[in-house]
Amino acid sequence: MLTQQPVAASLLERFRSVRQATMDFASRLTPEDMMVQSCAEASPVKWHLAHTSWFFETFVLSDFVAQYKPFNPDFRWLFNSYYKALGEMPAKKLRASFSRPPLDEILAYRQHVDAGIAQLLEQTPEDEAMRRIVLGLEHEYQHLELAVTDVKNAFFTNPLHPAYRLESPTEHEERISPPLEWLSYTPEVAGLAPGIVEIGVTPDPAALTSFAFDNETPRHKVYLEPFRLASRLVTCAEYLAFMEDSGYERPELWLSEGWDTMRDQGWTAPMYWRRDAEAKSGWSVFTLSGFRDLAELSETPVCHLSYFEADAFARWSGHRLPTEFEWEYVAARCHPAGNLLESGYLHPATASADLGQPQQLFGDVWEWTASPYTGYPGYKPLPGALGEYNGKFMSSQMILRGGSCATPQTHIRATYRNFFQPSIRWQFSGLRLAQDGPG
The missing domain is CATH 3.90.1580.10 (paralog of FGE (formylglycine-generating enzyme))
Known part of the structure; x- marks a missing residue:
């Protein structure tokens, strides 16, 4: 059963809004900031940017787009978090060592995935694809929140104690x-x-x-x-x-x-x-x-x-x-x-x-x-x-x-x-x- 196009159009608008919210938070950070993994619970912001894209590529594009071409086949295991049914993945504690791929490539990966999801939604996808996209957006919001807490910990552990922003609403x-x-x-x-x-x-x-x-x-x-x-x-x-x-x-x-x-x-x-x-x-x-x-x-x-x-x-x-x-x-x-x-x-x-x-x-x-x-x-x-x-x-x-x-x-x-x-x-x-x- 195919969904109605107005629903897909509304979802595409929301998809773009959620993905932009992540980038808006990251816009105050330097590439070096995005590499830090300061405690066992945290992940680098660069990893969050990649993993949230990995989720849409792995669970939506690869399953619902015929002959989908992955951005980089190595990303399927490199940015897997804990889904053991999908194979092995690097230990979480190693995420700060991912100096490569560079940030520019991660941002290009996001654009590649965004274009794929947009094209899929413009074609009125299957119901299950829509449900997976909604799940992916909730997943991205979880990682946006984690990025906020991870950056706070990273800046706290930095001996200079930098501020994410200097202004403070009072x-x-x-x-x-x-x-x-x-x-x-x-x-x-x-x-x-x-x-x-x-x-x-x-x-x-x-x-x-x-x-x-x-x-x-x-x-x-x-x-x-x-x-x-x-x-x-x-x-x-x-x-x-x-x-x-x-x-x-x-x-x-x-x-x-x-x-x-x-x-x-x-x-x-x-x-x-x-x-x-x-x-x-x-x-x-x-x-x-x-x-x-x-x-x-x-x-x-x-x-x-x-x-x-x-x-x-x-x-x-x-x-x-x-x-x-x-x-x-x-x-x-x-x-x-x-x-x-x-x-x-x-x-x-x-x-x-x-x-x-x-x-x-x-x-x-x-x-x-x-x-x-x-x-x-x-x-x-x-x-x-x-x-x-x-x-x-x-x-x-x-x-x-x-x-x-x-x-x-x-x-x-x-x-x-x-x-x-x-x-x-x-x-x-x-x-x-x-x-x-x-x-």
Whole structure:
């Protein structure tokens, strides 16, 4: 069954917009910047530019364009990330050694792939090709967000601590964070027993350009006890109070693995914080605009925390982290908008004083939840190599929700499930508190 041409035309417009967003972010970087791989979790920006093109070439053009000629046959294995069904690939830690192919060739590769996708969409492709292109765009948005966090880490590890940009929007920092409120929820859904709610997505196969990742499916029922959720995210000032109360020195606050990891890694503060005798607060925080005095950011959400740190803070405060199902139950009733990539702030922003409503559910920081990353009941990965996209990582990872200041606006939704190992700190990750019981 062929799709209608207006749908293909709309998708082509979106394709060009997403691909340009990646290039817009990269436009401030030098070729040397794009070679850096500063930590085990990161990849060079040049690699991101190539790999996102590889995805469209491998899963769309090679499968749906007759006699398609690859830009370079070696790119099929060179820029493979982790799809073992497609063969071998270089170890991730070697990506910074790819001085060749040069950046000019990578940019030419992007143009080659862009032209191929444009030609395919102009010919009104098969439905499955359309679905793959939509998946490729969501994949590119994921890598755009990763590029933001990777560049921040690269510039932080550089002894010169360069700024991605010198200007720093400050309008969000003029606000005082509103007092934390506890918002009460007694889950009820019409037609279901009290406490029973529906979570996740059941995709409509006829809706070619709507999207959810396979790990968001299928929609299913869960039981939720009454709970209370904090009205906003935890701030830097609140986290500093935890630190000043010997939070990193009290084993009773930490999970056993978290305590061992924290001690082994020498953590004494969130990632990108450093002691600074010249700073008013005694601390400086590295941002994409360079180092800032913590005093200027004290009302903004704390970020770059591991799950272990978020959990320890929650225990110290006498509360807990929400489950991913509690979070989704609340977020599904809110519009997915906030301080996201398009705001241009590139740092978490102070909450507004809209009392009685949950703030900062979308954007600012990814929120650690108490939920491990597993498949929903009835979960089935995509067929073939694409089945490796999410399912094979359902082990030893924790769920985060809500997006961050580096997440594109149209990429996030209430059902989106991000996941990382509990020790990971290089993402814009923070926390919101929860507690049991009705109000």
